[in-house]
Amino acid sequence: MNSTKLLLGTLAGFIGYFMGGFVMYTIVFKDALASAMPNMAAAQAEPKMEVLVFGNLVASFLIAWIFERWANIRTLGTGAIYGGLIGFLIAVSYDSMIHGTSNLMSWGGVFLDGIVYAIVSAIAGALIGFTLGYKRK
Numbered sequence: 001m002n003s004t005k006l007l008l009g010t011l012a013g014f015i016g017y018f019m020g021g022f023v024m025y026t027i028v029f030k031d032a033l034a035s036a037m038p039n040m041a042a043a044q045a046e047p048k049m050e051v052l053v054f055g056n057l058v059a060s061f062l063i064a065w066i067f068e069r070w071a072n073i074r075t076l077g078t079g080a081i082y083g084g085l086i087g088f089l090i091a092v093s094y095d096s097m098i099h100g101t102s103n104l105m106s107w108g109g110v111f112l113d114g115i116v117y118a119i120v121s122a123i124a125g126a127l128i129g130f131t132l133g134y135k136r137k
Contacts, residue, residue, distance in 0.1 A: 017060050067128055080123070083129070086121060
């Protein structure tokens with residue numbers, strides 16, 4: 001396992017998660033998510049940027065580690081496909097537990113958030129896959 005590539009892939013994925021998340025959650029799908037999860041607005045506070053940065057770094061490291069250590073993913077296209085799939089499964093599993101234990105989400109919200117997070121994870125996965133494969137010998 002190449003630690004330098006892992007760190008570079010993590011940083012590239014972080015950019016994808018952070019910027020993709022901003023665009024998808026605050027611009028593109030903002031209204032759809034608000035209508036699918038009406039109770040979420042009451043639970044939300046001002047974003048804590050340091051926590052968002054940490055969460056995006058952890059998610060990016062997880063995908064980069066899976067790609068580098070086990071999946072041997074080294075291309076933009078394959079990274080996008082499997083990043084999106086992993087992101088969808090993580091979001092739907094976590095959101096289902098939120099739906100099962102609170103009134104913050106509906107089933108529609110679970111699957112809509114899964115799709116949005118899959119898109120963001122596909123962007124990050126593409127950047128990670130490309131970075132892991134770039135000038136690799």
